[in-house]
Amino acid sequence: MSKEVIKNPWTTLSGESKYDNRWINVTEYQVLNPAGGKGIYGKVHFKNKAIGIIALDEDDNTWLVGQFRYTLSEWSWEIPEGGGPFEEEPLACAKRELKEETGLTAKRWTQIARVHLSNSVSDEEGFLFLAQDLEHGEVEFEETEADMKVMKLPLKDAVAMVDRGEITDSLSVIALQALARMRKI
Known part of the structure; x- marks a missing residue:
């Protein structure tokens, strides 16, 4: 299916940055919605792309990383993931994140999805x-990852964790379900 070019039905009247740090910018826009009504629209602009990796060995084992997520106030098991600068190729970012969080390097890489979160x-x-x-190899945790744990487990068990709601991180859920579908798990 080809992408149809559709004219943007929204009109931006103005925009004001409300918050900015090295990771995100939040802008409030005054808009006319598609029906012509006035309103506001808030947009969170991410200053990096999100990267997620499923590492899979010859015995169908994978690695999850666990850490306490400040925004959720809870522990989270996830695939290795992180952010990458826009000017850097996603694959280069993925290689770096996998090494940092698990100590693993890989000889073969396949992109399995591109998503808007x-x-x-x-x-x-x-x-x-x-x-x-x-x-x-050796892990190279960043300062914010000092409490990170690494767990090796069968891929089918990681997919079962998604099915039971034990893995809720969107990148992890999407990647593990996509791989399960591709491998018919």
Whole structure:
């Protein structure tokens, strides 16, 4: 199916940055909606792309990373993931994130998805990869990852964690379900 070019039905009257840091910018726009009514629209602009990786060994084992997520006030098991600068290729970012969080490097890489994570309020774009032919090394956690735990488990068990609602991170859910569908798990 080809993408049809559709004219933007929204009219932006003005925009004002309300918050800005090194990761995000929040802008409030005064708009005319598609019906012509006046309103506001808030947009969260992400200053990096989101990257997620499923590392898979020859025995169908994968690696999850766990950490306490400040925004949720709870522990979260996820695939290795992080952010990457827009000017850097997503694959280069994925290689770096996998090494940082698990110590793994991979000889074979496959992009399995490109997603928009919350297109109603943000422009965040994510890239998901499968990493295979793995080699082990040392983790290189960032300062915010000091409490991170790494768990190796069968891929089917990670998919079951998604099915039971134990993995709720969107990149992880999308990647694990996509791989399960591709591998008919």
